[in-house]
Amino acid sequence: MAEYGDYCPVNMATEVVADRWTPLIVRELLLGSTRFNEIARSLPGISRTLLVQRLRHLERRGVVETWPAPSGRGHEYHLTQAGRELEEVIDALGRWAIEWLYEGMKPHTVPPTTLMWWMHLRTEPRNFPPHRTVIEFRFREPSETVWLLLDRGTSSVCVKHPGFETDVVASATTATFAEVFQGVRGWRQAVLAGDIEVQGLPQVTRAVPTWFLWSPWADAARERSERARRSRHESAG
Structure with missing residues (x-):
């Protein structure tokens, strides 16, 4: 018998991008960060170990791919077409939060x-x-x-x-x-x-x-x- 996630597209999508940090990693890649340290700097609170795990997860699921760095040292992270098409999703989440969670925004933190x-x-x-x-x-x-x-x-x-x-x-x-x-x-x-x-x-x-x-x-x-x-x-x- 098939599990619920096998035929529910929303559930399938959440398995890829809906944990706490993954949408934020995608956001940073959409904003232009490509190096590991750049992404980490934008996400205070995430451990480097967890960031490595999330990036590997996104790479396995076809959302992120790695390119050799132009300097020849290390590599860069870039969104695939599937990853770039998440831009509207990330944008919608941001706009939804501003509309419905506005009073809870704490810029001083x-x-x-x-x-x-x-x-x-x-x-x-x-x-x-x-x-x-x-x-x-x-x-x-x-x-x-x-x-x-x-x-x-x-x-x-x-x-x-x-x-x-x-x-x-x-x-x-x-x-x-x-x-x-x-x-x-x-x-x-x-x-x-x-x-x-x-x-x-x-x-x-x-x-x-x-x-x-x-x-x-x-x-x-x-x-x-x-x-x-x-x-x-x-x-x-």
Whole structure:
């Protein structure tokens, strides 16, 4: 007698991609991470052993494949066609969470270095300055400083001073930076409110928000935040 999973497509799919970490690994691959350490850096809380197991599982199930690294050392992880077609699934999960779990979002809990890693994956090289630019992000609550280096169409996260002159200094709580990245509020809105303090040449500081694409779900978060604001206003009235 066949088991339920043998003929239920939803059950078959959950066996491949529905444990706690697998959708997040697929998300990181969709965002452009290809090396093991890049994926691990984006997923605080997962052990390296478990990450190896999940990647091997996805490779066995035809969702991920490995390519030799261009450097000749190690290899890269890439989504197969089957893996790339999960993009709509991951996007739908994110939008569903914003719609129905919005009140439970806790942006203050993300580690600063993890947030900076996500931000660097969501930059817009076409808008980068023509010269090397260093942004110093000063996080409060918890206190930490992380640098983002923009150079020749690439972005790099530095937990130590990169050795170049800083062009922009941006200071805020971790929660504020996370809210901007998620789309709950805009960069300029946070600056005008005094929640983000920016130092640097005006023509450079004004361009900062154009260097980022923000979260893939920023538009949904922005809309949800506006609806929540209107609801509070109507209740108060």
